[in-house]
Amino acid sequence: MTLTIEQEKEARQFLSDLRKEIKNHAGVGHSILGRMKTDPRSRFDFMVLAGQHFPLVGNFTRYMELLLLNAPDSEAKCWLAKVLVDEYGERSEGEDHAEHYKKFMHAAGHKPGEEDIIPLHPEVVHFIREHYRIATEEPFLVGLGALGPGHEWSIPAMFELAVAGLRKAGFAEKEIEYWTMHLEQDQDHGAWLEEALVKYCIIERNRELIRRGALLSLDARERFWWGVTDKIASESTKKHLPPGTSATHTEGQLTLRELRQRWHVEARLVE
């Protein structure tokens, strides 16, 4: 498909505006991220964060695989496949991202296997549920907006702040490779993505779908960060003070193991 100069200019302007909108979204600019840089947090705080963040890391590949099934053309499939290959571990010594993340979790203080039994804040569950919904029930371009710009353009900005905080908290570079690896890989993914998106963005309706997907993902992200904020503040109280002192409760909170038992995500023929 050959684009006219005018079409390409219009598409790239939309993508540039979308990048700015994402960069300034309250989910990317959540106070907890900024404060990781300005307000050193302890290993314990990062241990709490890791327990809530791991389920997102472990499910991302699945959303992408589901979206790949609905991709309308080879170009879109190629972009999704390139990102997936990284997720499977192509550029990280053959270890997929979830395995890399477990190394960080253990460095932060979690015991092996513990990642499955941590009570998850309802906003962690919402984030995962919302992305499965977007990947399977929304039009393909909404899914692409969520998993493309909504993730790849926001993660480098968020992780840059997180990495600064992790270093301040005394983590060694080896322990935080999951995070630093994404600073590099997601820059690449973001650039590949922009090229893949241009051809869709010559049509107004497509632009609306892509933007809607990105914003749906970022709203879920903002809620997720509030959930992490909640957990970091309250787990410290629960660790150091008598039961009942914290303002919060964990009633009804599910673990990752319970989620896996309850949820079954499938790709199936619907007639």
Place this chain on the structure above:
Amino acid sequence: MAIDNLMVVAFGGPTKECCGKHAECPGQAFCFVNGIFGDNPARRARVDEVVEHYKFFGGFSRFNEITEAQANAIRAELKKRGHDLKLTVGYDHWMPWIADQVAKVDGEFLVMVMTPHQSAVSWDAYLRRVTEGLEKLDESSRPKWAGVVEPFWNKPGFIEALADRVREAAKAINADLTNSSTGLVLSAHAIPMSLVKTSKYVEQIKETAELVAAKVGAANLMVAYQSAPSDSKIEWTTPYLERAIEELKDGGARKIVAAPIGFLCDNVEVLYDLGVEGKNKADDLDLPFAAAEAVNTHPAFIKQLADNVEAKLNELTTR
């Protein structure tokens, strides 16, 4: 060991003291608000918006001054009752920082959290700062944390103080609270619904509001939430203050009395978001409007907090 220290912890507000974080001072209000958002460039527009509210009142807040007056009054009241406690006050978002103040405590201490309603971002966040301060110290020089004073959202002295403030405001515009033509808006800080799911924040606010309304005999009450960030698109506690004023008018209210039940002092959010923005909304709707003072150092409130400290001291010393 006797409990001989009381540590009062609160959110904090900008004073004339420089925080020293920038080579060239951009203004204390900027440093304060920017610090809350973690110096994150993505929120710069929101930071600038809030800084303007501070500038409206000269660029500073009376938060710390009033909190310290409250703490001193509680200490004096406890001294009268025979409890001579050393007092330390610290803040989450401004100097003197809670974590630094912990190092000044010598002996066993109680913590009192200056927030009427509990959520992770206030109650637990301030307590977390105390822990952070303790962890910075060697075990040998670490003061002993005896306990946390109970919260007070439904305690009679707090309700009495709020009711008094509501009556004073009603008097200023000659409003009859017992008549449904006077709308009473009791407001608290909005929080994201994400935090409501794990705390009793909304239930506690509702209970405070109902107790205050019963005390003043209010016929037309609405709970409202204020100060939510304008750049956040997720769901926060509602109705927002402006919408509540509109709804009261639609329901027949001809005068509005508003009171900040979720705040303990006349900080900038009370003075601007409730006092200025609330009044602007009422003006737009041609409704006479009066905003009540926060409880500040109301004697009933101070006595209540002293009661709560004393109760905790008694509970811990009879263990």
